[in-house]
Amino acid sequence: MFPKKRVFPKKEEKDDRIVIFDGVCNLCNRAVQFIIRRDPRAGFKFAALQSDYAQVILKDREYKFEQPDFILYVRGNKIHVKSTAVLFILKDLGGIWNKFYAFMILPKFIRDYLYDKIAKNRYTLFGKKETCMIPGPDIKSRFPE
Numbered sequence: 512m513f514p515k516k517r518v519f520p521k522k523e524e525k526d527d528r529i530v531i532f533d534g535v536c537n538l539c540n541r542a543v544q545f546i547i548r549r550d551p552r553a554g555f556k557f558a559a560l561q562s563d564y565a566q567v568i569l570k571d572r573e574y575k576f577e578q579p580d581f582i583l584y585v586r587g588n589k590i591h592v593k594s595t596a597v598l599f600i601l602k603d604l605g606g607i608w609n610k611f612y613a614f615m616i617l618p619k620f621i622r623d624y625l626y627d628k629i630a631k632n633r634y635t636l637f638g639k640k641e642t643c644m645i646p647g648p649d650i651k652s653r654f655p656e
Contacts, residue, residue: 527556527585527586528554528555528585528586528603529556529557529558529568529585530542530543530546530556530557530582530583530584530585530596531557531558531560531582531585532557532582533561533633534561534562535561535639535640535641536633536634536637536639536640537637537638537639537640538636538637539582539633541637547653550604555600555653556654556655557653557654558654558655560583562656563656569583569590581593581626581630582596582600584597584600586603593622593627594623594625595622597626598611598614598615598622599612
């Protein structure tokens, strides 16, 4: 009898760390800038929710949603949302930021309640742009198209 064939995930699936964000939200754009400044190895990629690239990623992973009020974090084939996404991003940033992952011990409904309060009022509190952020040449490679 032949040994069972092992199937390995494609490298890009196993290692993907993609932050999908609202491209017109000032708070979201600031969060992306925060991550970029603290990720010198360029391990994170970014996609505006409004982009075709983000839509393809979500469709490939069979993620269904109506226009969400939250950030999405794709780690391999898994999609995290709301407070869970934020905590995994901070964990993956490493350094002092991964200490915030300890907040995962709080019940999800409490974490997401606080997250939802900010998300629902983000345009009022932080403003909104008319168009998505256009990355400069120094970080363009981190925004696949």
